[in-house]
Amino acid sequence: MARTLAGLPTRGNLGVMxxxxxGGGGFLGRKLAQRLAAGALPGCTGLTLFDLHEPAPLDAPFPVRRLAGDVADPAQLRAAIPPGTGLVVHLAAVVSAAAEADFDLGLRVNLHGTLAVIEACRALPSPPRVIFTSSVASFGGGQSAHLPDDSRQLPANSYGAQKAAAELLLQDATRKGFMDAVSIRLPTVIVRPGRPNKAASSFVSSILREPLLGLETPLPVGEDFAVWVCSPRRAVEWFLHAATMDTTPLGLDRGVNPPGLSVTVGEMLAALTPTERALVKPEPDAHVAAIVAGWPASFTADRARALGFTPQEGVADILAAFREDDLGATLAERGMAATRTERGL
Amino acid sequence: MARTLAGLPTRGNLGVMxxxxxGGGGFLGRKLAQRLAAGALPGCTGLTLFDLHEPAPLDAPFPVRRLAGDVADPAQLRAAIPPGTGLVVHLAAVVSAAAEADFDLGLRVNLHGTLAVIEACRALPSPPRVIFTSSVASFGGGQSAHLPDDSRQLPANSYGAQKAAAELLLQDATRKGFMDAVSIRLPTVIVRPGRPNKAASSFVSSILREPLLGLETPLPVGEDFAVWVCSPRRAVEWFLHAATMDTTPLGLDRGVNPPGLSVTVGEMLAALTPTERALVKPEPDAHVAAIVAGWPASFTADRARALGFTPQEGVADILAAFREDDLGATLAERGMAATRTERGL
Known part of the structure; x- marks a missing residue:
């Protein structure tokens, strides 16, 4: 943890910060906080979890502040990012379907929220490392794409446009010395715990999660449909790597396409038992298919590999991680505790 | 002028608007306004010129409003873009050196100003055509670059980052149906009238303008230094084309690299007389050279050609246009009217 923030004025050590x-109350924010509480970054001397609603308590060997607020409010952001902050992990976002349905809300959180992060970091006595989650949705390309690292971002949705614009502003803020940013363009994260939602990508998690719960689920696309995915575990590992890596090799270009997994629906279903697989019911949905067909299904991710980001494991490992990390909580959340007991989980 | 704004709800006719x-008081805004006053878009029924300072009066066959205000103020922008507006030409900007010196001012005008344009257009009963001036400064690449149309924008300056982010937001606003935007990434515009300024690119105009005025001027780079340029005349022609073109072929991608001219300093100097050329004095400047060396010196511009944007003429034509359009006013501005008479201009 003694690596310096190369090339930028710094305390010279990420070990005391x-x-x-x-977005510390969200799905990935919570997982990252738990890893920090378990000592993943040993020098962490305190943690602030900031979200729209007050994040749940967290047992940790250091003080934990839990703040509810508006990420686009500069004063609240300054309070959330106090002097002494060495690392800001900016996961707060209005995701794809929501940003499409409410343009103003998406712009406020995804763009103005990022501007407030820049302002708060700039006010610190020394520039912190900032990890920003951008998205595969900031690219086009579609099923046939295998995008190289210098691919242009031409988003076909407001979420992707706001993320790509935020990346440009964070990149410039880094060049100006206000922060030391790494933007990680996350693949579709599977398996998401909880319930199906209205995101067009919801089915990618549902076709694995719902059968594990013993529930039927619709499949809106064909089995040859390919998607670029990562597991929540791998995403959190990438955040931890981005927190401590030497950023000198990034130069001006602070965006990273991490080494996710390009996998077809058929390959995902093959990881289920025959009984589980029978619960996935083909129900072609032209609306969903039209949206997801625009997403790139694969990236070379050569730069991220060279930077030390570890590649996503296969579907069997993704499923095993979900069983270990999230299946119990998902069953409980959905009132299926009895079922859980019956099934010996 | 009867072409419709294809693919968007519209009055169906750009002829009555x-x-x-x-930025209507600026160098290019003024030239465009003069072309409109001379009938370049015959159906224009009224013109609003908006700038930081009240633009000068303009003789025109239609009413002309001249407004002073802040482009980042949403209320002022709504007043500047009234119902019935069919075309907004958004030239208001804090340019490269100024945006680098004052980060907040650049962000305010270049980013928040564009957000205010989006809000004002969205409030109109039907979406207007919007012409936005982006910049070659939103790209990297350097002297050896010959950038294809799908090149990624990786700006090395705040001005370029803000312009590239604004392009993404205008693109998304177009996809949402709030407007019909065309972003023209202007080359370095030569010959700028008036005086040398602090922009790193100032010398590209100065090495032509100052000798025509009989004045010495320093040359901070070598004669083999190449730059991507256009004339003010050609830039205004591109605006007029973008105002009436069929935008259907643009699809999602609203950014255009227009067909400028890649020219070396030596080729520019060769267009001067030997007497004029002797006034250009080599004075290597490592600071200026370091900035300008990052700019791409050439683009393929294939897409823009196919879209009907006409290519930039050669240096001799650029010089002739400056003599016709701007030399007199430049002499007058600089108190050189006597010199002008002596030289028979």
Whole structure:
């Protein structure tokens, strides 16, 4: 943990610092906080979890502040990112379907929220490392794409446009010395715990999660449909790597396409038992198919590999991680505790 | 002028409309306004010129409003872009050196100003055509670059980052149906009238303008240094084409690299007389050279050609246009009227 923030004025050591997670009450923010509480970054001396609603309590060997607020409010952001902050993990976002349905809300959180992060970091006595989650949705390309690292971002949705614009602003803020940013363009994260939602990508998690719960689920696309995915575990590992890596090799270009997994629906279903697989019911949905067909299904991710980001494991490992990390909580959340007991989980 | 704004709800005709020029008091805004006053878009029924300072009066066969205001103020922008506006030409900007010196001012005008344009257009009963001036400064690449049309924008300056982010937001606003935007990434515009300024690119105009005025001027780079340029005349022609072109072929991608001219300093100097050329004094400047060396010196511009944007003429034509259009005013501005008379201009 003694690696310096190369090329930028710094305390010279990431080992003694406050850490702030914006979106700290969310799915990935919570997992990252738990890893920090378990000592993943040993020098962490305090943690602020900031979200729209007050994040749940967290047992940790350091003080944990839990703040509810608006990420686009500069004063609240300054309070969330106090002097002494060495790392800001900016996960707060209005995701794809929501940003498409409410343009103003998406712009406010995804763009103005990022501007507030820049302002808060700039006000610190020394520039913190900032990890920003951008998205595969900031690219086009579609099923046939195998995008090289210098691919242009031409988003076909407001979420992707706001993320790509935020990346440009964080890149410039880094060049100006206000922060030391790494933007990780996350693949579709599977298996998401909880319930199906209205995101067009919801089915990618549902076709694995619902059968594990013993429930039927619709499949809106064909089995040859390919998608670029990562597991929540791998995403959190990438955040931890981005927190401590030497950023000198990034130069001006702070965006990273991490080494996810390009996998077809058929390959995902093959990881289920025959009984589980029978619960996935083909129900072609032209609306969903039209949206997801625009997403690139694969990236070379050569640069990220060279930077030390570890590749996503296969589907069997993704399923095993879900069983270990999230199946129990998902069953409980959905009132299926009895079922859980019956099934000996 | 009867071409429709294809693919968007519209009055169906660009021939009857109000036009607003943001930055209407500036160098290019003024030239465009003069072309409109001379009938370049015959159906123009009224013109609003908006700038930081009240633009000068303009003789025109239609009413001309001249407004002073802040382009980042949403209320002022709504007043500047009234119902009935069919075309907004958004030239208001804090340019490269100024945006680098004052980060907040650049962000305010270049990013928040564009957000205010989006809000004002969205409030109109039907979406207007919007012409936005982006810049070659939004790209990297350097002297050896010959950038294809799908090149990624990786700006090395705040101005370029803000312009590239604004392009993404205008693109998304177009996809949402709030407007019909065309972003023209202007080359370095030569010959700029008036005086040398602090922009790193100032010398590209100065090495032609100053000798024509009989004045010495320093040359901070070598004669083999190449630059991507266009004339003010050609830039205004591109605006007029973008105002009336069929935008259907643009699809999602609203950014255009227009067909400028890649020219070396030596080729520019060769267009001067030997007497004029002797006034250009080599004075290597490592600071200026370091900035300008990052700019791409050439683009393929194939897409823009196919879209009907006409290519930039050669240096001799650029010089002739400056003599016709701007030399007199430049002499007058600089108190050189006597010299002008002596030289028979």
């Amino acid at each position: 406050h850490i702030t997670i914006l | 109000h036009i607003t020029i943001l």
